[in-house]
Amino acid sequence: MTINLLPDLDLTEAIKQWQRERPKAELKNLIGERLTKRLAQQWLAFSGESKSVGQYSSKEIAAISARFHQWRIIPSGTGGYRLAEVTKGGVDTDALSSKTFEAKQVKGLYFIGEVVDVTGWLGGYNFQWAWASGHCAGGFV
Ligand SMILES: Cc1cc2nc3c(=O)[nH]c(=O)nc-3n(C[C@H](O)[C@H](O)[C@H](O)COP(=O)(O)OP(=O)(O)OC[C@H]3O[C@@H](n4cnc5c(N)ncnc54)[C@H](O)[C@@H]3O)c2cc1C
Structure with missing residues (x-):
């Protein structure tokens, strides 16, 4: 930096x-x-x-x-998994319906929030994503 x-x-x-x-x-x-x-x-x-x-x-x-x-400044490292606040990676968004979050290949299977390959900056975006995607999927189940 x-x-x-x-x-x-x-x-x-x-x-x-x-x-x-x-x-x-x-x-x-x-x-x-x-x-x-x-x-x-x-x-x-x-x-x-x-x-x-x-x-x-x-x-x-x-x-x-x-x-x-x-x-x-060269950071000496990260705080590691113990201090991690969000996970990169997860279920590929292409495999999900962008409207219902249902898996395209498995009817009745939904993925929302942290488990999906969506990563926000710190500051509330990950909660927002978890709640909004959950609300959305919940409306279709
Ligand atoms: C220390 C920390 C600080 C954070 N701070 C912020 C922040 O300030 N702002 C922000 O936007 N985001 C923050 N995040 C990220 C945010 O908490 C997550 O993105 C969000 O909680 C994801 O919600 P979720 O419901 O998808 O998953 P989770 O909240 O992880 O919920 C998954 C639930 O499933 C349960 N579970 C797991 N396996 C099983 C099983 N086999 N059977 C039954 N239940 C199971 C778990 O116990 C858990 O309760 C923070 C994360 C951490 C770790």
């Missing part, structure tokens, strides 16, 4: 502007005006000691800018 901590700012350009207009100000305070101070301070701590903005070289500015605009 790549996270842009300052999506509304071109940090390289901003630092160059600060170098012209406020060269004695500390960079952490200037960035702290756009982010929380503690986060700005912590992020800059990775690049060494805190300095006034006028003291940063172009190479340092590029590295700092990349750190704020392209914070890269």
Whole structure:
């Protein structure tokens, strides 16, 4: 995952502007005006000691800018089945009637909800699918 901590700012350009207009100000305070101070301070701590903005070289500015605009995170894994909230896969939707949820090949056999190959984002879509498909199939049984 790549996270842009300052999506509304071109940090390289901003630092160059600060170098012209406020060269004695500390960079952490200037960035702290756009982010929380503690986060700005912590992020800059990775690049060494805190300095006034006028003291940063172009190479340092590029590295700092990349750190704020392209914070890269590689997830170490998922929480596994124990924490899983929805299952991908299931009964093929092509094998079911889209009106009644009855299996096309087996009369009187219905599949709804989680067991069907329909997967929603987290946020209620899976409940909605389970209830709506159940309601629909129930109306035809
Ligand atoms: C931890 C967790 C959090 C979730 N949070 C959300 C959320 O916030 N929003 C959202 O939309 N979805 C959420 N979901 C997904 C959602 O719960 C499911 O998509 C939904 O409950 C599916 O409903 P269902 O009726 O199809 O299946 P289920 O709710 O799984 O119901 C199947 C039922 O069949 C029973 N059963 C199984 N085998 C047999 C058998 N042989 N004989 C008799 N009974 C049997 C089971 O005991 C179960 O009660 C979450 C799921 C989990 C696990």
